[in-house]
Amino acid sequence: MSVSLDQSIRLDGQFYQTLKKEKRYNWETSQCIENTVKSLVEEHTSANRPGMLLGKVQSGKTRTFLGVMGLAYDNGYDLVIILTKGTNALARQTYVRVHQEFASHIEDDYMRVFDIMGLPDNLRKWERRQKLAFIVKKETKNMDRLKQTLFEKYPALSSKRILFIDDEADFASVAYQKNTEANIQEMRVISGKIDELRKVLTSTSYLQVTATPYSLYLQPEERRIHENKVFQPVRPAFTELVPVHDQxxxxxxxxxxxxxxxxxxxxxxxxxxxxxxxxxxxxxxxxxxxxxxxxxxxxxxxxxxxxxxxxxxxxxxxxxxxxxxxxxxxxxxxxxxxxxxxxxxxxxxxxxxxxxxxxxxxxxxxxxxxxxxxxxxxxxxxxxxxxxxxxxxxxxxxxxxxxxxxxxxxxxxxxxxxxxxxxxxxxxxxxxxxxxxxxxxxxxxxxxxxxxxxxxxxxxxxxxxxxxxxxxxxxxxxxxxxxxxxxxxxxxxxxxxxxxxxxIHEFDTELRESFERGGHEQGVVFIQKDPMEEIIPCSPNKILLSNIRMLKPHKRMLPIGFQTGYKTHIQKTINQVTKQLEKWRVSAVKHKGEAFLIPVEAASEILAQIYQTIEMEHGYEWNLEDYQSMLHYLSNEHESKEKGYVWIVMRHGRQIKRLDQNGRFESSPDTPGNGQGELAVARNVATHVPALILLHQQGKKEQGWRGAPFWWPILVAPKETKTAVYASKTV
Structure with missing residues (x-):
């Protein structure tokens, strides 16, 4: 998260000033670069606790970290080691890009750039006294060559101030891999080699650059969910967001x-x-x-x-x-x-x-x-x-x-x-x-x-x-x-x-917004349902993104892309749901306008009955267990008198078409939050516990349905929801 920058670092050096002039950084990019270097200078970073430069996919991360390089050179760093993914093409692309960005400095003999595998065997002292950049692929031969260079061939380099920049880093997958026999997480070979290097180097900093929303660092220091179950995550030393440009x-x-x-x-x-x-x-x-x-x-x-x-x-x-x-x-x-x-x-x-x-x-x-x-x-x-x-x-x-x-x-x-x-x-x-x-x-x-x-x-x-x-x-x-x-x-x-x-986009957006509003201090919770049917914390690097749901304040969740069952098959169940809802409306523990409060177990059972009446189309999914789990979690997360309950907002006589005007499945059967519609009512009552909107649709054939009335459920998260990632399955 960007903060106002004081003058604890030098901003008038030739590298940074030349880059600012030639590359025309806007204010946001300059602030990102300056804050990153300030944090690198002041914070203790390591391969296990790196600084983080978080950008979006192909949003200008390389341009920004090259600016960080330049400003780092002006502030006492002598060698920058750029770690790239393990392909010759990407190493070459990075090498060319660094050469282009620092062309004037290289021409004026202030700097040298080398692919580690092409480093000369007779690098002279005159060259070694210049600012250096090594491009190193994250693969064994490159890492071994780097170690040989720093400790055998040119040992004087190991005493210089060194900045590691891990490009296209993924904290969850680069640092760890699953050991299926012992069922533990162990360091991968490359990450281990990096860590070995850093243990014997005298003055280093470590910056990871990524667009991957792994977000271990968004976890709170300690997160307790229900019965004393605690997840203690690892987070980077600091994080800066790469600004997104206009195009x-x-x-x-x-x-x-x-x-x-x-x-x-x-x-x-x-x-x-x-x-x-x-x-x-x-x-x-x-x-x-x-x-x-x-x-x-x-x-x-x-x-x-x-x-x-x-x-x-x-x-x-x-x-x-x-x-x-x-x-x-x-x-x-x-x-x-x-x-x-x-x-x-x-x-x-x-x-x-x-x-x-x-x-x-x-x-x-x-x-x-x-x-x-x-x-x-x-x-x-x-x-x-x-x-x-x-x-x-x-x-x-x-x-x-x-x-x-x-x-x-x-x-x-x-x-x-x-x-x-x-x-x-x-x-x-x-x-x-x-x-x-x-x-x-x-x-x-x-x-x-x-x-x-x-x-x-x-x-x-x-x-x-x-x-x-x-x-x-x-x-x-x-x-x-x-x-x-x-x-x-x-x-x-x-x-x-x-x-x-x-x-994934929703996930990524929420994590970024969490930083922008300071949410990294409160954390984003990663949760799953365990075999005992309880919601427990889970590790983000185990998440399969095909099985996640973001839970955040007033988010709405509903089945989309379905057809009803045939009238003869579902009419009895629909009538049962209608009778149960009317019974609960009369005997509800609390009313607030037209909304009424019922136990979460009753709401969960109603969802199960509705689930039996609809048929999902190919490529669409409504996972009943996930919705029931989220309903229970949202109902029990907040300590209030309403804990364990769900608000019901019920409407009859709806005539929503199955497909919208563009031939897509209808995704907004609830009316907009204009102060009168059911979505506005639901969001008004869903403060501490969730609301469940239940819309009784006529389901006419001319509207694309099968001529059978049905209930369409929409789950609305409470206003006080702490941002969480619900994972139905993990690896």
Missing amino acids: YVGGEMYFEKSKDDDHLASYLFHEVDDRELEVMKKLDRRRLKLNELLYQKNITNIRQAFVNFIVGSSIRRWQQRKNGDRMKKYSFMIHTERGKMAHAWQEELLNRMDAQLKESAQNDDPIFRELIEDSYKDLIGSVSKVDGPKPSFQEIFYEVRKAVLEEHVVSSVVNSEKDVNELLDHTGQLQLRAPMNVFIGGQILDRGITIGNLIGFFYGRNPKSFQQDTVLQHSRMYGARPLEDVAVTRFYTTRSIYDVMER
Whole structure:
């Protein structure tokens, strides 16, 4: 958390002043850099208790930590060791970036930058007296070479003041791994080697740089939940937030603004059927006819994604030419599988599709015009939301036809270090060879490699295996993006994956906001249900993000994406719920306006009965046990006279349609908090314990239901809720 900076560090040194002038840091970035160095100078940091520079995915973290380097040099640090993820491509990219950032200092012989594996054997004293930067991959050979350099080859370096910067660090997964036999956490090899180094170095500081919301440091010093069960976490020495720049596009765009039908973000997400991901795994001639790729229904989304990428790139290049700007090259990423055979098949699929598009364009086949027209209709809707020239269909049809015939599209598989190295440009980024570049790959593309001008992302990794750091590293569509590019961007994934990513965004946002409001002092609680059906603390690095729910003041939680059971099957249960509610309304222990208070056990039983009356659609989930657990937790967390109870807000005669005007499942059956609606009533009474809104829907067939009345429950967390992460499952 940023604090006002006094003059305990030097701000007028040549490194920092030159960087400020050349890189034009704004006030927020300068404050972040200065506060970080001030804390490094004043705080004791170590590999187990590091300083933390917390940013968002592709939000300018590198630029900020390079500023920290410069200011650290001005304040007595002589050597900066940058630890990168274990790929040659990322090490090279970091090396090039450091050279670019400090070009004038290197040219004036104030500084030297080395990849540790390329460090000269005859480094002279004149060179060693300059400020030094070592780029070190987090792998055994690099770490051993670093140790040899500091203690055998050039032992004088070990007495210098050293700053370790651990780039793309994940506190939960880098430092620890699970020992399944002993069921304990043990230090990983690399983290152990770092710690060994630091024990014998005389003057060091340690800074981790990450976007991963692992948040061990957000835990309170000691958290007691119910029967004397205590979780004592480990936290960094300090944390600074990297400011988000104006052009940053992240989770807010994909998961918040996307809910506004009038915003261009509402066009971004395209839902992919799980069965289509099966087609992407391997060639199955029973499912796919390779000579009819432009027609087949079971590859609708990958075909649409491919055509939309070509059309979107064509729209942007047309706009740039119209404005007299240089035309840019664009990229599209496919990340559904880890296996090389799957990547080879996906490349073949796209190459065949490209060839068939070219053939249909040459022959003036109606399918070519039909595909381009469908894509244009999809994209022009969001393009129209942004200021700038808007091409007609005919103009774009001509652009696309030219792009296809002149082979503007190139597909590349990237699934090994060799592939990456062959595709990198001189700056260490993936080279955009043609106007339209498709990259097909897996894990290798997650490791910080920069992919420029990404406007299409087809994603299909299994959300059931997502842990804390995984998904954000996969979110390559985040970063600095002009709105004109966002307008032609499309994100293709399954509903279940999208929902997981939305939870991660909510998680990440809440943790960041917790810092901004000083919440790191109170902590964010991580909880789970144990085998004895009690809520207990749990360790954040065990959390699977596919199974989390954020609990925070007045949050609403409800089932979405369902159909009712048939009337003959559910009518008796619905009538029972109605009778029970009326009975409790009359005999409630307390009334507050129209709301009434009932025991949490009774509310939990009502939820169980309602659960029997609805059927969740594919890709959607309503976990009854989780809702009951959260209900009990929220009802018992606060010490008040209402402890163990739940407020009920009940309404009858509702006629909500199953789908909204855009064909999406309705997600807001409760009326807005305008002072009169049930949501406002619920939030008014839910101070110490939760409220459960129960809406009796008529469920008419003309509204998309099955002609059966039903109850729709919405759980509202109390105002006094302490921010918590509820994990239904852990690893």
